[in-house]
Amino acid sequence: MNNVDDDEKFNRKWWLNPMDSKQLSDGDRRNAKLINLWIVIVALLYAGVVKIVKLFEGGVDEWPIWFWLFMFLPIVATVFLIHALYRFCRDTKDELLKRVIYESLSIGFAVAFFIHICSFVAKVAVGPFELHGILTFWGLVLGYFIGFVLLCRKNCYV
């Protein structure tokens, strides 16, 4: 007989994969994982571009052709990320998972905004602050993922 009150939590190591794949349909799981995957790819590509751009101190005039192509990769990845978000909003059936993703994005943007304001104040008070953009961007990404893991944990997607 089925257990009527099967509210048990699972013993799986939640930090390895915050979503319990068995509890979601294949489509919902794929949609959520695609968003996370593209966010990681976009973050790494932007980080890579920022790192490499410092190699060419002479500015835009010294950029080789291959670097121009490399510069567009984060933009292409961002288009895929937006597409993944659109598909998630359109196709995902599990309403709680939708709320988890929306709230995680909200947390990410809130953290990014906070860091943006703090670094802007630091820039005004102390002077030029090169890490302003990078910190804001990584605040967004880390805020999203920390929020995602915590909310998955809270909603028992573990």
Next chain:
Amino acid sequence: MYNRLRVLRAERRWSQAILAEKLGVSRQTVNAIEAGRFDPSLPLAFALAKIFDQKIEEIFDPDKEVVMKES
């Protein structure tokens, strides 16, 4: 929002997983609705009403106090 989901489910001897499968959502969503932590959308509320053959207002009561049972 207070709801009678747990009672209706228990009457039919359905687990949360079975109800979730019928609704096309995860077990966590059913659990969150039952616990009053999450209010379902209108389509999901209608789906619940159809599955239990009840009116929506017979399942959900916005005026009644939620007795939280955390999983």
